[in-house]
Amino acid sequence: MMHDQSDVTALAQAQTAGELLEGPVGKPMSYWQLVWWRLQRDKVTLVAAAVILGIILSAVLAPYLAPHEPFQSSIRKRLAKVGTPGHVLGTDEQGRDMLSRLLYGGRMSLVAGVTPVLIALLAGSTLGILAGFVGGPLNLLIMRGVDIFFAFPSILLAIAISGALGAGLKNTIIALSIVFTPPIARVAESVTTQVRGWEFMEAARASGAGTVAIIRHHMIANVLAPIFVYASTLISVSVIIASGLSFLGLGVSPPNAEWGLMLNTLRGSIYVNPLVAALPGVMIFMTSMSFNLLSDGLRDAMDVRL
């Protein structure tokens, strides 16, 4: 990342000056103050965060922002071009307002993209931390079980599970949660095992601390930060796979607005009105990309060792 360079140089200069190790004014900062200060200097991450915030806001406020009903179709206004008065982003193959549908579609895409990662974060880190902390036969059982899921490519697995469960938003979320639990569990397990082997864990035991105190003060932050960062990178993948499932007819069912589904129904119009047909794809790309950049930036800002 480009911003690292300037950060590192600043820190190096500060170190040679023998002061100002923590922040811009040489004042000691708390961990979160430091993270915030670093994020503020990272333009790419700030833009990504702004884009995501915009998408979330527009999804939440869709009923107030949308100029038309998302389901209101009109035979006369089919496939209006971008910039048509009254339909700023044109209309789809049934004459429904694209802007309104994109706004409403964001709700579905965000829910289908973010929820599975949150569920998988909970399930995966529980399994992984348990396996890493307890070790032995339990570790063997959990981790070999996780390995079974790695035999399938994630998209194939998601298609298979949604295919078995049937179409619908709920089933998409279940399928994606199952897909993302194993990789999070694996990261959680390896981080836990690694942290468990560090000498400061032993030092804490040597000081007479009990297991609960050690887990609370020494384990949690060191284990959760990397898991959290890893999970945040999965959101972008999740958004894409969720859209992919509805594109294939395994996700949200028509006439609901969802970006993947819209891409599918507009597929036939790609030669007639390519710009309008590409719009849902642009939204998927922007959302996925922004989540990716944001998680990158967060990872760098949260790593105290950089």
Added chain:
Amino acid sequence: MEHNGAILTVQDLRKYFPVRGGLLQTVQAQVQAVDGVSFDVRRGEILGIVGESGCGKSTTARLILRLIEPDAGAVRFDSQDMLRASPVELKAFRRQVQMVFQDPYSSLNPRMNIEDAVAFNVLVHGASRSEARAKAWDVLNKVGLRAEQFGRRYPHELSGGQRQRVNIARALVLDPKLIILDEPVSSLDKSVQAQVLNLLQNLKNDLGLTYLFISHDLHVIEYLSDRVLVMYLGQVVEMGSAEEVAVAPLHPYTQALFASTPSMNPDARLERPPLTGDPPNPINPPSGCRFRTRCPHAMESCAAANPPLLPMGSNGRQVACYLYGNQTTTRG
């Protein structure tokens, strides 16, 4: 063994690590990491433990604190056997016996500033936050880190020497009687080593501490210790005052160890054959004396039985070698 004034007595400490393998993870072999180690630490002294990597020095330290559970033996602190202590007694014991770890990088939590890292040990024993913080500031100042300047810093912002000072502060903050130092200066530069060693020396004098000092560096041990204990492949081969052991090492292994460190005096160089080869595998140690495969004086009796640690002279000097004693005795 002399028990007079002993603060810590270790008797016949033993730890074999199982080596698992195969389909069912069955025990295939045993690594004899520590095999029948006995010694005592006297109140107010510095006892040095020296030996090559993998000889069981660090394992011994961890066994004493029960960071690893020993298979057999006894560790008596104030005449109470800690290997049979209840969790409450063990917690009290760990308060009085602290440890400084070798690696200044992994021994500090990267997400905890040093003030909290030091205060944590006090909090664990039921102090209030402000009390713990005050104690932490006090010891940080004692080890030469100005608390108001360094307290809120994170480990990655400190140098190796500074981190090791934090480790020492963390050990000191509970007012222990005995500190086990596991290679505390091995990963530091020579100049920083000297600073830290002097700091340790001063702290010991000021606070009336007792040290168990583990190192592979003979110069450090010789400089700091009152008595020295030499270990080879999980067993003690020689014990005595630092001066005597340095001037006239008895066991061929100790002699070889001193011979393999370059001397500052050109005339004293290479009087004795230096140590060659690697230590044998502790999974399958040689029969009889464990050093016989590398020993220039090996005799037939050395292969037959393992020489016991026997007293030599009156100064508490002990050596385990058939060159100096009864060849019919063996150790268990």
